[in-house]
Amino acid sequence: MGILQELVGDIPIPQVAKVKQYFDNQQIDDFTTALSNRLYVKKIENQVQPGMEIAVAVGSRGLDKLVEMTKLTIDFLKDQGAKPFIVPCMGSHGGATGPGQKAVLEHLGIREEVVGAEIRSSMEVVKIDELENGLPIYVDKLASxxxxxxxxxxxxxxxxxxxxFESGIMKMISIGLGKQKGAEACHQLGFKHMAEHVPAMGKIILDKMPILFAVATVENAFDKVAVLDVLLPEEIEDKEPVLQEQAKQSLPQIMFDKIDVLIIDEIGKNISGDGMDPNITGRYPTPYAYGGPDVTKMVVLDLTEETEGNANGVGTADFTTQRLVDKMDREATYANGLTSTVVGPTHISTAMPNDKTAVQAAIKTCNILHFEKARVVRIKNTLEIGEIEVSETMLDDVEQHQGIEKQTDFYTWEFDEKGNFIN
Structure with a gap:
């Protein structure tokens, strides 16, 4: 047994129970019909002329209905006589390489044989203008x-x-379409100015580039499409803030104000650009965003397969596992920090030998008198928080909250011979 195991070996882990959190589950049931009804209308059809070669910008997030949305859009463009192709629209993701960004799309199910359009992936950009403060504005060369x-x-x-304008159409235009250089430029003066730079860059690109329309969705707390719209370029500035407010109202949450230890089974770029959504965890990479629970210590245990070693966000946690560190692609991870200028999330948090010692370390350092009374919450990831596990001390909170229901009796977590969670 090593010194780390010795230091935390006697720390008790409280019993937990599964609880269900209830959120508004309103969603669009017939997505195909809903999107078709918004595409096949005169104002959108008039944007497309036969023979036009059209770049369809698709990002790196795991959006609900992304494959269907992309295929339906491509089918619509073909029906108008256009020749669509796909460009990855994801800033520096995918290791900031053309093949890497194509691979990200393919992992999300966006393949030529599925959606009916070629993926043309390059990191080459053209500078189309600059802001008054001198920041350059770039656009993917193929799209331009x-x-x-x-x-x-x-x-x-x-x-x-x-x-x-936060994470949406304007950001996709200003940062996603700008590839690594565009993302770097938009982030250069820091997140303090992002609320200003994203729409400023986006408006110039809208003015100078032939953007025909945008397909925008808002997802409910279960990451299912609840709102869908197709916006003309001149509608984006007015309508996206409305969609943003709807998104904030739909945002899921961990329904506890105070948490001593938050355990997250997995993080990844397919879950959030930060690996885990700070809007859920309450842990933000900058002082310019806020909301969520007050968490004393946070643990992340593993990476998703889809993130391909990109561990951006692990530095936001206090503890992790050697397993996660071993899976980490440092070049892909560090590229995020170098592009965004926020390097804290790409740091490696204190890495413990296994799941059990990581949890014990968090409890040991959460600054409470009686460790067995720690307020512990465990979630799979920040996309799946409908059913979570909470410790015994939080039972009063569960019983007093109308949106939470206890699902099981309290039980003890089981770990395998390597010290990792069995369930």
Whole structure:
């Protein structure tokens, strides 16, 4: 037994129970019909002329209905006689390489044989203008040479700043379409100015590039499409802030104000740009965003397969596991910090030998007198918080909250011979 195991070996882990959190589950049942009804209308059809070569900008997030949304959009463009192709629209993700960004889309199910359009992936950009403060504005070269551009994205609160345009269409245009250089430029003066720079850059690109329309969704607390719209370029500035407010109202949450230890089984870029959504954890990479629970110590245990070693966000936690560190692709992870200028989330938090010691370390350091009374919450990831586990001390909170229901009796976590969770 090593010194780390010795230091935490006697720390008790409280019993837990599964509880269910209830959120509004309103969603669009027939997505195909809903999107078709918004695409096949005169104002959108008039944007497309036969023979136009059109770049369809698709991002790196795991959006609900992303494959269907992309295929339906491509089918619509073909029906108008256009020649669509896909460009990855994801800033520096995918290791900031062309093949890497194509691989990200393919992992999300966006493949030529599935959606019916070629993926043309390059990191080459063109500078089209600059802001008054001198920040350059870049656009994907392949998209800039197309006859038209269509943008697909979900609108939701950002994880590092607040404003009328956060994570949505404007950000997709200003940062996603700008590839690594565009993302770097938009982030250069820090998140303090992002609420200003994102729409400023986006408006110039809208003015100078042939953006035809945008497909925008808002997801409910269960990450299912609840709101859908197709926006003309001149509608984006007015309508996206409305969608942003709807997204904030739909945001899921951990329904406890105070948590001593928050355990997150997995993080990854397919879950959030920050690996885990700070809007859920209450842990933000910058001082320019806020909300969520007060968490004393946070533990992340593993990476998702889809993140391909990108461990951005692990530095936001206090503890992790050697297993996660061993899976970490440092180049892909550090590229995020170098592009966003926020390097804290790419740091490696204190790595313990296994799940059990990581949990014990968090309890040991959460600054309470009686460790067995620690307020502990465990979630799978920040996308799946409908059913979570909570410790015995939190039973009063559960019973007093109308949106939470206890599902099981209290039980003791089981660990395998390596010290990792069995369930």
């Amino acid at each position: 040479e197309a006859d038209g551009i269509v943008v697909i994205n979900r609108v939701k609160p950002h994880t590092a700043f607040r404003g009328p």
